[in-house]
Amino acid sequence: MPKRLIIVILVLLPLLQIQAQKEPLRLGVVGLTHGHVGWILNRESSDDINMVGIVETNNELALRLAKQHGFSMEIVYGTLEEMIRATKPHAVAAFGNIKDHLTVVETCAPKGIHVMVEKPMAVNWEHAQKMGRLANEYGIHLLTNYETSWYPTNEKAYQLLKEGKVGALRKVIVRDGHKGPKKIGVSPEFLEWLTDPELNGGGALMDFGCYGGNLMTWLQQGERPLSVTAVTQQLQPENNPKVDDDATIILTYKNAMAILEPSWNWPIGRKDMEVYGETGVIYADNRNRLRLRISEGYDGFSEEVFNLEERTAPYHDPFALFAAVIRGEITLGPYDPYSLENNLITMEILDAALRSAETNSTIILRD
Structure with missing residues (x-):
C-alpha cells in the first residue's frame, strides 16, 4: 500500500x-x-x-x-x-x-x-x-x-454530604408520592397494571419506595442495610383494592438509619429528602430548592438556601444520558442511581420490605 x-x-x-x-x-x-x-x-x-x-x-x-x-x-x-x-x-x-x-x-x-x-x-x-x-x-x-436521579438538589445533597458539610451521615428521610393513581387521573391502561400486584409487584411500596431505596444506596455507596422493617396500609380500598397504598420502611445500617415514606395518600404530590449528619441537615425540598442548616447550640442554626439551575447535558434528560452511556461519553459510578449495581440492592430492599409487611417482622439481610 x-x-x-x-x-x-x-x-x-x-x-x-x-x-x-x-x-x-x-x-x-x-x-x-x-x-x-x-x-x-x-x-x-x-x-x-x-x-x-x-x-x-x-x-x-x-x-x-x-x-x-x-x-x-x-x-x-x-x-x-x-x-x-x-x-x-x-x-x-x-x-x-x-x-x-x-x-x-x-x-x-x-x-x-x-x-x-x-x-x-x-x-x-x-x-x-x-x-x-x-x-x-x-x-x-x-x-x-428515576425522575429523581438527576435532580439538581439530590446531586447537591450528595456533594455536600461527601464534602463533610454536615458531618457523618446519621439519618435520611425520603418522602415520595401523590394522591393516588386514580385520583390524579392516570390513563386506564396505566391504572390497570399499576394497581395489580402481579404486574407491578405491589402498590405504593413498589411504586414510590424504590426512590428512597435507590437514593439511600447511592448516598451509602452500595452499603446494604442490616435490616428492613416495613408497615403497609390500604387507605383507599375503593381505588386500590388489590395493593397497599401507604407504607413506611425503616432501613438500619451500621452507622445510620433511613426512613422511607412512599404513599398514594399525600394530599400534595412530593419527592423530597432530608439528610441528617452529626453537625447539620440538608433539606432537598424539591427538584430545585435545597436548604443547608448548620447546628448552633441546642436548637439554633444558620441556614443557606440554594435555588439550583437544571443540570447540564446529558444529565438534563434520561434519554440523552442513556445515549451518552452507550457511546462511552459518560461512565456511571458503580452505585449511581441509574446503575445496575444500585438497582439490584434497591430491589433487595423492596423485596425485604414486602416480606416484612406481609409477616409483621423485621427482615435481617445477610451477606
Missing part, C-alpha cells in the same frame, strides 16, 4: 469514528401503557436519538397516542422480535408493566441491545437477579430510569 494512502487513512479514520459516534442512537420503545412514556413521545427533535420503532399490542392505545404525539403507525409493531428485525435498534426503553422488564432483557441482551427500564427495575428480587445476570453475561448496559 502506498505510503501516501496509509497517511490519508490514518488521518481519516479518527474523523470517521467521531462521525459514527455522532450518528443518532436507534431507539426502540417497548410498550405505551406506562404514563411516563410521554417523556420520549414528547421529546423535542434532537440529533442524539432516533425513535425507530414501537412495540404495542393495544392498537387503540397506539392510534390514540399516534394522533396525540404525531408518530406514524408504520413504526408500531406487534412484538419485540418483529420490531428488532425490522428496525435493528441499538437500544430499547421499556414503557410497559414492570413484570415485562424481564422479558425485554431476555430478548434484547443476547442480541447486544442495551436496555433502559422505568423504575423500579423489576417486579421482584428474583426477576432483578435474572436481569442482572443477563446484562453482565452479554455485556449490555441495563439502566433504570
Whole structure:
C-alpha cells in the first residue's frame, strides 16, 4: 500500500469514528401503557436519538397516542422480535408493566441491545437477579430510569454530604408520592397494571419506595442495610383494592438509619429528602430548592438556601444520558442511581420490605 494512502487513512479514520459516534442512537420503545412514556413521545427533535420503532399490542392505545404525539403507525409493531428485525435498534426503553422488564432483557441482551427500564427495575428480587445476570453475561448496559436521579438538589445533597458539610451521615428521610393513581387521573391502561400486584409487584411500596431505596444506596455507596422493617396500609380500598397504598420502611445500617415514606395518600404530590449528619441537615425540598442548616447550640442554626439551575447535558434528560452511556461519553459510578449495581440492592430492599409487611417482622439481610 502506498505510503501516501496509509497517511490519508490514518488521518481519516479518527474523523470517521467521531462521525459514527455522532450518528443518532436507534431507539426502540417497548410498550405505551406506562404514563411516563410521554417523556420520549414528547421529546423535542434532537440529533442524539432516533425513535425507530414501537412495540404495542393495544392498537387503540397506539392510534390514540399516534394522533396525540404525531408518530406514524408504520413504526408500531406487534412484538419485540418483529420490531428488532425490522428496525435493528441499538437500544430499547421499556414503557410497559414492570413484570415485562424481564422479558425485554431476555430478548434484547443476547442480541447486544442495551436496555433502559422505568423504575423500579423489576417486579421482584428474583426477576432483578435474572436481569442482572443477563446484562453482565452479554455485556449490555441495563439502566433504570428515576425522575429523581438527576435532580439538581439530590446531586447537591450528595456533594455536600461527601464534602463533610454536615458531618457523618446519621439519618435520611425520603418522602415520595401523590394522591393516588386514580385520583390524579392516570390513563386506564396505566391504572390497570399499576394497581395489580402481579404486574407491578405491589402498590405504593413498589411504586414510590424504590426512590428512597435507590437514593439511600447511592448516598451509602452500595452499603446494604442490616435490616428492613416495613408497615403497609390500604387507605383507599375503593381505588386500590388489590395493593397497599401507604407504607413506611425503616432501613438500619451500621452507622445510620433511613426512613422511607412512599404513599398514594399525600394530599400534595412530593419527592423530597432530608439528610441528617452529626453537625447539620440538608433539606432537598424539591427538584430545585435545597436548604443547608448548620447546628448552633441546642436548637439554633444558620441556614443557606440554594435555588439550583437544571443540570447540564446529558444529565438534563434520561434519554440523552442513556445515549451518552452507550457511546462511552459518560461512565456511571458503580452505585449511581441509574446503575445496575444500585438497582439490584434497591430491589433487595423492596423485596425485604414486602416480606416484612406481609409477616409483621423485621427482615435481617445477610451477606
